[in-house]
Amino acid sequence: MTTSQPRPNHYDLLVLGSGEAGKFIAWTLSSKTGQRCAVIERRWLGGSCPNVACLPSKSFVHSANVVHDAKHGNSYGIRDADESVEMVAVRERKRDMVDGLMDMHAGRFKNFGVELIWGEGKFVGKKSIEVTGESGKTVLTAEKVVVCTGSRAKIDDIPGLKAAKPLTHVEILELDVLPSHLVVLGGGYVGLEFAQAMRRLGAQVTVIERNARLLKNEDQDIADVIVGVLNKEGVKVCTGTTIQQVSGESGTSVTLKGLASGKSFEVTGSHILCAIGRLPNTENIGLEEFGIQLTGKGFIETNENLETPSEGVFAVGDCAGSPHFTHIAFDDFRIVIDVLLHKPLPPNRKSSRQVPFTLFTTPELAHVGLREHEASNLGIKFRTAKLPMGGFLKTRTLGETAGFAKALIAEDDTIVGFTALGIGAGELLPVVQLAMKRGLPYTDISEMVITHPTLSEGLVFLFSGVPAKEN
Numbered sequence: 001m002t003t004s005q006p007r008p009n010h011y012d013l014l015v016l017g018s019g020e021a022g023k024f025i026a027w028t029l030s031s032k033t034g035q036r037c038a039v040i041e042r043r044w045l046g047g048s049c050p051n052v053a054c055l056p057s058k059s060f061v062h063s064a065n066v067v068h069d070a071k072h073g074n075s076y077g078i079r080d081a082d083e084s085v086e087m088v089a090v091r092e093r094k095r096d097m098v099d100g101l102m103d104m105h106a107g108r109f110k111n112f113g114v115e116l117i118w119g120e121g122k123f124v125g126k127k128s129i130e131v132t133g134e135s136g137k138t139v140l141t142a143e144k145v146v147v148c149t150g151s152r153a154k155i156d157d158i159p160g161l162k163a164a165k166p167l168t169h170v171e172i173l174e175l176d177v178l179p180s181h182l183v184v185l186g187g188g189y190v191g192l193e194f195a196q197a198m199r200r201l202g203a204q205v206t207v208i209e210r211n212a213r214l215l216k217n218e219d220q221d222i223a224d225v226i227v228g229v230l231n232k233e234g235v236k237v238c239t240g241t242t243i244q245q246v247s248g249e250s251g252t253s254v255t256l257k258g259l260a261s262g263k264s265f266e267v268t269g270s271h272i273l274c275a276i277g278r279l280p281n282t283e284n285i286g287l288e289e290f291g292i293q294l295t296g297k298g299f300i301e302t303n304e305n306l307e308t309p310s311e312g313v314f315a316v317g318d319c320a321g322s323p324h325f326t327h328i329a330f331d332d333f334r335i336v337i338d339v340l341l342h343k344p345l346p347p348n349r350k351s352s353r354q355v356p357f358t359l360f361t362t363p364e365l366a367h368v369g370l371r372e373h374e375a376s377n378l379g380i381k382f383r384t385a386k387l388p389m390g391g392f393l394k395t396r397t398l399g400e401t402a403g404f405a406k407a408l409i410a411e412d413d414t415i416v417g418f419t420a421l422g423i424g425a426g427e428l429l430p431v432v433q434l435a436m437k438r439g440l441p442y443t444d445i446s447e448m449v450i451t452h453p454t455l456s457e458g459l460v461f462l463f464s465g466v467p468a469k470e471n
């Protein structure tokens with residue numbers, strides 16, 4: 001009779017990187033099936049979202065918004081508010097929140113029976129990962145492997161940029177002094193959220209964007225309002241600007257030189273934030289040696305089920321090129337767990353999902369579905385309903401009426417796109433998303449009874465204003 005040898009380093013599931021999708025896959029598989037699951041993490045327990053990205057940046061943005069409101073306290077009846085900002089307090093508030101999130105994560109690993117293995121992981125076989133940690137190297141093997149290594153801030157090869165030691169979203173969240181002049185390279189999501197927040201905290205802020213306008217994927221009317229709001233608050237926005245040379249060092253003095261509309265351009269600030277996009281963490285971890293292919297941009301190639309050509313190996317989240325949002329990474333978890341639990345999936349499960357997003361400036365920019373220019377390019381016939389945020393009566397109680405909402409309505413009365421630029425706009429998305437997902441006519445929203453005065457109530461007025469069909 002033969003007895004099987006115990007294999008202490010063998011798992012049912014190994015996850016490389018503890019980001020959103022990876023941790024939920026391990027927690028769920030372990031708790032639902034009792035399978036032996038482990039997650040390998042080198043630095044951030046639970047990935048970047050709770051440590052250095054979404055949640056801490058929103059804590060920072062909220063601090064800035066409170067400071068902004070206090071500075072305008074007279075209109076709320078606050079007299080003589082002290083406008084000085086203590087950056088250490090801003091940072092400590094953020095750190096306390098992150099500490100709470102870390103306790104929550106540690107508790108979940110324990111409660112769901114998932115092993116957390118600290119160290120840097122690298123493939124040394126198709127389903128073998130070598131982990132280099134404090135106590136040396138260990139090789140772990142598994143029946144199934146999920147790669148969830150995320151992405152990091154890109155730093156361009158502009159001469160002098162790396163030597164200037166630019167801040168990324170990681171370092172800016174740890175500042176204990178307010179920059180006197182922050183130069184933000186890149187006018188995308190990271191750049192705009194931090195630019196407005198730093199301005200509201202009291203820094204001089206210049207945003208440099210190489211495209212001819214900010215938020216190039218959005219309709220022109222959206223970009224115009226955002227630029228208008230930023231300018232009004234004192235953020236200088238330089239579009240169509242190419243930086244060719246950086247000198248000095250962030251934290252003391254840094255000068256950026258280049259061209260703006262063919263003319264020479266120069267700006268000097270105390271700090272520089274590099275916010276020009278992300279690079280996937282997929283190099284030097286042995287992927288290609290073991291049958292896992294990368295796209296030209298370095299993302300891991302997967303099919304609709306997020307499985308790589310290497311059987312039993314999945315890739316999820318930013319490293320797999322999924323749209324870079326935590327809620328999309330969470331949806332990646334739902335796809336992979338269904339595969340692992342042998343649940344049937346529709347053939348286009350990944351490519352047919354909604355990709356909503358909210359940019360957390362004030363006003364917020366919330367969007368789902370098609371923009372006007374996209375619908376037009378696709379040749380879709382649509383009617384547009386548009387309502388200034390002042391028509392969402394709650395905004396008047398808040399004194400925050402900037403922006404507008406618009407909805408694109410197809411010939412069959414279904415909603416094909418929705419964008420809201422306004423205070424709290426992100427909270428308006430789910431009801432519209434549900435109608436879109438179910439293929440409901442827009443009248444199902446305009447005919448709802450929605451409490452007054454909530455922001456959502458404004459959806460009734462927006463959808464009541466859909467123009468009649470042309471005969």
Ligand SMILES: Cc1cc2nc3c(=O)[nH]c(=O)nc-3n(C[C@H](O)[C@H](O)[C@H](O)COP(=O)(O)OP(=O)(O)OC[C@H]3O[C@@H](n4cnc5c(N)ncnc54)[C@H](O)[C@@H]3O)c2cc1C
Binds near residue numbers: 316
């Ligand atoms: C400043 C900022 C703000 C953002 N705000 C939002 C927002 O408001 N809403 C939103 O939806 N999205 C937001 N995002 C995007 C969101 O953070 C990412 O899309 C999401 O965190 C990606 O999750 P992930 O699991 O793919 O990767 P990550 O969360 O990056 O997790 C990957 C993990 O793998 C680990 N790792 C990598 N390589 C190895 C290795 N070889 N060995 C061991 N461990 C490894 C990393 O340390 C990391 O912990 C923001 C991003 C940034 C930068």
Ligand SMILES: NC(=O)c1ccc[n+]([C@@H]2O[C@H](COP(=O)([O-])OP(=O)(O)OC[C@H]3O[C@@H](n4cnc5c(N)ncnc54)[C@H](O)[C@@H]3O)[C@@H](O)[C@H]2O)c1
Binds near residue numbers: 242
């Ligand atoms: N609220 C949110 O959901 C949120 C917030 C932050 C980040 N994110 C996610 O993180 C991703 C990364 O954000 P990001 O802001 O780093 O990237 P991004 O792609 O959103 O924006 C980068 C911007 O930098 C510009 N740029 C690139 N190279 C440049 C250069 N050399 N000089 C000047 N401008 C340059 C680009 O044209 C672009 O406008 C986002 O795409 C988003 O998916 C989401």
